[in-house]
Amino acid sequence: MSVQIMRRILRCVPLVVLLLPGAALAQTMPAAVPADEVFTREQIGRALSPPTPAAGHTAPSAANAPPDDGQWTMPSKNYASTRFSSLTEITAQNVAQLVPLFSFSLAVNKGQEAAPIVADNVMYVVTAYPNIVYALDLTRPGAPMKWRFAPKPLPASQGVACCDVVNRGGTVDRGKFIFNTLDGQTIAVDIRTGKALWRTRLGNINIGETLTMAPLVAEGRVFVGDSGGELGVRGWLVALDEDSGKLLWRAYNTGPDADVKIGPDFHPFYLSDKGTNLGVTTWPADAWRIGGGTVWGWVTYDPELKTVYYGSGNPGPWNADQRPGDNKWTTGIFARDPATGAARWYYQMNPHDEHDYDGVNEQLLLDMPFGGSMHKVLIHIDRNGYVYVIDRTNGQVLSADPYGPVNSSKGVDLQTGRLIVNPDKETKVGREVHDICPTASGAKDWNPSSFSPDTGLLYIPHENMCMDWTDMKVSYIVGTPYVGADVHMKPGPGGNRGVLSAWDPVNRRPAWEVRENFPIWSGTVVTAGSVVFYGTMDGWFKAVDAKSGRDLWKYKVDSGIISQPVSYRGPDGHQYIAVLSGVGGWSGAVVSGPVDPRDGSAALGMVNVMSDLPKYTTAGGTLYVFALPH
């Protein structure tokens, strides 16, 4: 047959294929998991005592949450991580009049996860790779650029970033803007000049390490953790000297006690965390070296107790059959001495994790009534679906209640501290397990909640999604993914993939919930004006009433929102709200990659439940600032 005829036939073939019945090229949303396949709060929620709200008022201590000066100098607002603004100009009654004041293109169309930072009337934003830092002068109309700093991270780092080339933000402290780059550097920029004061290389992309987290700055030290749990990267937390960038200490989350800085000061509350070199013995030989436990989420600090708190990520590989044992010290919360890194206590949310339930979500440090008296607690809203209220002086779990769809476990045994795993939803080689809830990205991922001392409620932006999971053997090749699981995600009961929950931690239940079509991957900010702001993945920036959840206002921005909204007082004394658009991250990969919607297994199974997103939003990356007309 001649070349011409063959060519003509080839051109016809695609057309013929489309006309064939049953051609599986169109994407359909998988069916939601039925409601009777998940447990209720009554069935699996547990507490050491019934609620005693009369014993006191839940609030952060003054040291952990100093009086609001109208700035927003760190992503969590304060060490308590309340993300609460005391400004009252914008209220539930007038927020309907909110208008955009100015916008600023970040010139990067990838997932934007950072919190805009405001200090001394300058706003600082760090973008997704290539991690450009913009400083905007808020005293002049239109907030013109003061300077721009381009760190030029290695382009190859884009190839070892599991979940889009994101960055969760920087912090301003003592004249420096401090942030991380994807290729593993922590950089301090002089805020007056926009020039780098120091750059410290901490991560090695050739072993799959990147940096995506917002560093914590406290009392002259910068705390940084690594990313790469899907590439067999060993997790660690590092402290740098804030003035020089010099490495002070590094504590690993797997391996021998000396590496993990477990010594005489270590007093874990539960028996299963006591022993020698558990970071080795709870793994097969040498598996801890590529075991994960990375620190890509939130680190915080209690200046009164002088303790650093953070959670460790999932163990690697996802195929848990390749790593029998509890896999310490992954998916757990560490309390450490900020000066030396010495471990004080540890609590493991997910021993021998089989579902990618990283422990890196935010910790809120609050004083809360429990069992008739006030306790210093750490509230951790975990990927596994539970709101944990933990005594932050010793790591004891006071209560654990599901805030999302859960069937992979049946509650937390508060005597042993151990998660009660549901054998029906355990993942093993050779088994296709269906309808596991919550999904691998959790009932909530890294995007942080906020807390209002006025309402006593946590505002949790989260997911209602489940998954099917099949394990398969995976070989470790340095610098490449080390996963070993085929995952397909699906909506949870009810079909809405997202929920905004206002959670009462004292009474252990939601006060109200708002359902969303798409999973919510933005943070929340709550104000003294009784307004909660959050963004949706299809690009709506919304305000709801903090007491009732009632819709008050919304505005359509140029791309979906997965960033952390903030509120600040401008130079003119008015209250402003700032947020970044730019959909992406793990859940938005189908748009920001872009990743093909026809492959449900793509993006670690996320595409199966997000294949419709490209119809609703395109990629983008813009800073928006809103205020009441004035």
Place this chain on the structure above:
Amino acid sequence: MYSRYPTELCLAVLLALSGCGRSHQEPAPTVSPTAGDGAVITSALDPGLDHSVSTLDPRAAPYYDNVVAVTDGKRLFGQFNCSGCHSNGGGGMAPDLMDDEWIYGSRLEQIHQTLVEGRPNGMPAWGGKISDDQLWEISTYVRSMSLPATLAAQTGSTPSQSPAPVPREVDQTPGWTAPPQTTNDYTTTITGP
């Protein structure tokens, strides 16, 4: 303008070009005179020509219409963790391989070259790490992912499970040709510094 160039060189180049530059109306695949010694051209822009040129790399020949190659390629794609970044073709950490957008070229030798050299924005370099025959087989599986026959065979939400062999014809389509009566004819020779 280029009078300092030796006349002989100009003549030689013009002669070579005249052999290729004839076909405004009937584009035909030709072996590029500049793609020798294993060099694989990725750009569609070939200066001095008013159309782009397809190379027929003899190393690729055995891998077309080859069921064994594409089946082996699928197995190797999983074993070497390609699926870790590219999933079952849809992408993830890495670009989509199921669509018709190719940053670095879709011809088998171009895909093979991408695997050998890696690429700056995150594709690792596998040359010397995986045998060349296996790299060619993986290339055929990658190319197969976007074939209509492979896409048609997809049932459910996991693609590329029944990869069709790569027809020789997919790499015999000519490159872009200038529309008739355009003014730029790019006949000047340019040499580098």
